[in-house]
Amino acid sequence: MLYIMRHGRTDWNNRNKLQGQTDIPLNEEGREMARRAGEEYSDIPFDICFCSPLVRARETAELVLQNRNVPIVYDERLKEIKFGIYEGIENSFSIPDCPVNRFFFHPEEYLEAVEGGESTPELMARTGAFLKECVEPLLAKGKNILIVGHGAMNLSIVCQVKNLPVEEFWKQSIENCKLFRLL
Numbered sequence: 001m002l003y004i005m006r007h008g009r010t011d012w013n014n015r016n017k018l019q020g021q022t023d024i025p026l027n028e029e030g031r032e033m034a035r036r037a038g039e040e041y042s043d044i045p046f047d048i049c050f051c052s053p054l055v056r057a058r059e060t061a062e063l064v065l066q067n068r069n070v071p072i073v074y075d076e077r078l079k080e081i082k083f084g085i086y087e088g089i090e091n092s093f094s095i096p097d098c099p100v101n102r103f104f105f106h107p108e109e110y111l112e113a114v115e116g117g118e119s120t121p122e123l124m125a126r127t128g129a130f131l132k133e134c135v136e137p138l139l140a141k142g143k144n145i146l147i148v149g150h151g152a153m154n155l156s157i158v159c160q161v162k163n164l165p166v167e168e169f170w171k172q173s174i175e176n177c178k179l180f181r182l183l
Contacts, residue, residue, distance in 0.1 A: 002139060002161065002183040003044070004147045004154050006174045007052075007060040008033040013176070016091045018100065019056075019150075020083035020117075026059045033177040034063035041179050046070045047143040050134060052078040052150060060177065061148040070146075077130040080150035081123045084116030103152075108166040120166060127156045139183065146179075158182065 008030025012019045026034065041064065051061040053074040061072050086092065086100045093101060103110040103120060113119040138145055147157065151174065158164070158172050161182045174180045 001144045001181060002135060002147070003046070003145065004149065004157060004174065004180045004182055005037070005060070005064070005178065006151055006154055006176050007054075007056040007148065008037075008063075008177050010056050012088075018083045018087050018089055018092055020081060020087040021054065021079050022087045023055050025055045030056070030176065031059065031063060034060045035066075037177040037179070038064040038066055042068075044146075044179070045144055046146045048073060048138065049146040049148060050075055050078060050130075051148040052080070052153065054079055054150070057148050057150065061146075064148070064177070065146075073134075075130060075134065077126045078147065078149045078153060081152045081156075082113070082116065082118040084114045084118075086114055086117070104170070107169040120169075123152065123156050124160065124166070127153060128160055131157065131160060154180070 008026045010024045010030055011027045012024045049061050049065060049070055049072045051057050051072050051074050053076060065072065083100055092098045099114050107120045110120040135145055154174050155169055155172060159166060159169055
């Protein structure tokens with residue numbers, strides 16, 4: 001089985017700031033969410049956890065799997081999408097013509113990233129390579145896999161596993177610290 005989880009809450013989540021690959025830790029609410037998720041999903045026999053190396057995902061994975069003998073493997077390809085020069089801005093939806101908003105409203109049209117950022121095809125390519133190289137071989141062996149990551153990164157995996165068009169990128173939602181079963 002393949003499961004995916006989004007990290008717990010951060011102060012930047014609470015302030016509607018674009019985090020992207022800026023390395024923001026969980027806040028206390030986020031840590032508590034991860035601890036509760038660890039209790040709630042303690043009966044699922046994960047064989048391995050793949051995790052973004054960003055601290056908010058690492059903390060989440062470590063708290064969810066606390067006291068369990070589940071290896072956590074960090075992979076750069078599981079980082080959140082890069083928002084470049086727009087990382088850290090608050091309430092991007094209130095900024096007229098903010099180019100990053102195209103990703104949120106029309107991800108299929110976000111073909112050229114902002115300065116220092118990453119486009120939808122670039123995000124899909126790196127997570128697709130991760131799926132092919134790391135996940136598919138383990139699924140073929142019947143392993144239970146947990147991926148702990150981020151909102152957009154997780155949805156790029158959902159789209160690829162479910163063969164959804166990019167236009168449907170945001171139709172799924174993965175709440176913080178809630179387990180989403182993909183396969």
